[in-house]
Amino acid sequence: MSHELVAYLGVMDAGKSTLALQYHHSLGGHGVLYTSMDRSGEGVISSRIGLEHKAKEVTSDFDLYDDLAELRPPYVVVDEVQFLTAPKQINHLADAVDGLGVDVYAFGLKTDFLGRLFPASQRLIELADRVEELPVRVNCWCGARGTHNARVSGGVMAFSGDVVEVGDMDSYAVLCRRHHRAGLA
Secondary structure, three states: OOOOEEEEEEOOOOOHHHHHHHHHHHOOOOOEEEEOOOOOOOOEEEOOOOOEEEOEEOOOOOOHHHHHHHHOOOEEEEEOHHHOOOOHHHHHHHHHHHHHOOEEEEEEEOEOOOOOEOHHHHHHHHHOOEEEEOOOOOEOOOOOEOOEEEEEEOOEEOOOOOOOOOOOOOOEEEEOHHHHHHOOO
16 A cells, blocks of 8 residues: 655645545544644644644644654554654655555645745755645635735735744735735735
8 A cells, every 4th residue: 555745735824734634534533633823722633613622732843754654553644744843854754655654634825924935844845745825715816816814904015024833814915926926914
């Protein structure tokens, strides 16, 4: 039986955490859940529709492979994968698939607020057996498909700042490529 590293990447508000929890439920609920910097706090995967589940918090020095080698779960679900340390922790996920024979389902954002790939998302795209776009369509304010995350303050798009700033939809907007490039939030 062949095992896979599957990446589910997209924009904010596309249901990544909801889908991660659905996978965990549908696969029997006996796998291991990991997250990093969820907006609801440490050690939890939470969705905007109210679902949440305890998870192991992944810090920058956490060794995913060693943890999985000890646990030997039937599958792995990782939420907020964009916040993992690249390439190290993403390599650990691929190593777990290849060396431990476990399926890994990773959910996260593809790009940051500047439209650039997160380093962990880039490494995941490079290593994944499959890369899937999150199935829920999020629209830009103009009605076009939302493809980019924008950080906004007072309705104005930000073009500088820390790449990682955990926030909710009140400080971010999903825009189409045209409006993101034009800075029209």
